Amino acid sequence: MASCKACGGSGVIVLDEKKCTACKGTGKAKSINLSELSEKQLSQALGGSCPICEGTGVVRVTEKCRECDGYGEIKECKVCGSAFNGDGDTCEKCRREPSLYRLDDLCDANGLQVGEVYEGVVNGIVDFGAFVDLNKKLRGLIHISNLNFEVNAGDTVHVQLKNIKPNGNLELIPRKLKSYEIVEVTKDFPRCVSSNLSKHVGKTISA
Numbered sequence: 759m760a761s762c763k764a765c766g767g768s769g770v771i772v773l774d775e776k777k778c779t780a781c782k783g784t785g786k787a788k789s790i791n792l793s794e795l796s797e798k799q800l801s802q803a804l805g806g807s808c809p810i811c812e813g814t815g816v817v818r819v820t821e822k823c824r825e826c827d828g829y830g831e832i833k834e835c836k837v838c839g840s841a842f843n844g845d846g847d848t849c850e851k852c853r854r855e856p857s858l859y860r861l862d863d864l865c866d867a868n869g870l871q872v873g874e875v876y877e878g879v880v881n882g883i884v885d886f887g888a889f890v891d892l893n894k895k896l897r898g899l900i901h902i903s904n905l906n907f908e909v910n911a912g913d914t915v916h917v918q919l920k921n922i923k924p925n926g927n928l929e930l931i932p933r934k935l936k937s938y939e940i941v942e943v944t945k946d947f948p949r950c951v952s953s954n955l956s957k958h959v960g961k962t963i964s965a
């Protein structure tokens with residue numbers, strides 16, 4: 759968490775500073791029409807300072823800082839690393855949209871992470887389930903017991919990697935993501951190291 763650079767942490771941007779017309783820049787409460795003041799302003803006025811400019815003699819024209827949306831501080835999203843404001847550790851987008859990993863053909867099993875959702879293409883249907891290609895090298899299986907809707911060869915599916923068996927077989931579970939953020943993983947992304955993937959959510963990783 760860091761204080762917003764754009765507004766210096768105040769949450770507002772000062773567009774202009776003008777001499778206070780109510781006190782003519784003196785900051786003193788002399789020529790103020792007391793009948794138009796709020797209670798707080800009235801007590802300021804009675805204390806001798808101009809309630810319009812709070813005794814400063816200048817009136818600031820401000821607008822809410824767009825960078826931090828008026829919060830005055832910028833948080834870094836734990837998932838995508840982008841600046842955001844609001845509650846929690848992740849930006850609204852990451853909270854709302856799960857990541858869908860799309861693997862380059864040269865990515866191998868080192869790039870996989872159990873629990874993540876990948877885009878795949880159904881390669882073939884067999885008695886015990888459906889084979890799904892995550893790329894040209896990586897093929898996994900959705901077991902028939904997990905296949906709760908009809909798939910056909912050639913269908914693009916979203917699959918969650920449930921397990922990588924000791925023999926290298928990939929156990930997949932179908933997932934229907936309504937909304938997601940596609941993360942392209944390419945060969946030049948160093949061996950598709952999965953532990954680093956999360957930092958790159960939301961950015962297209964390219965050669």
Ligand SMILES: [Zn+2]
Nearest residue numbers: 778781808811
């Ligand atoms: Zn004033």
Ligand SMILES: [Zn+2]
Nearest residue numbers: 762765823826
């Ligand atoms: Zn700001």
Ligand SMILES: [Zn+2]
Nearest residue numbers: 835838849852
């Ligand atoms: Zn994010």
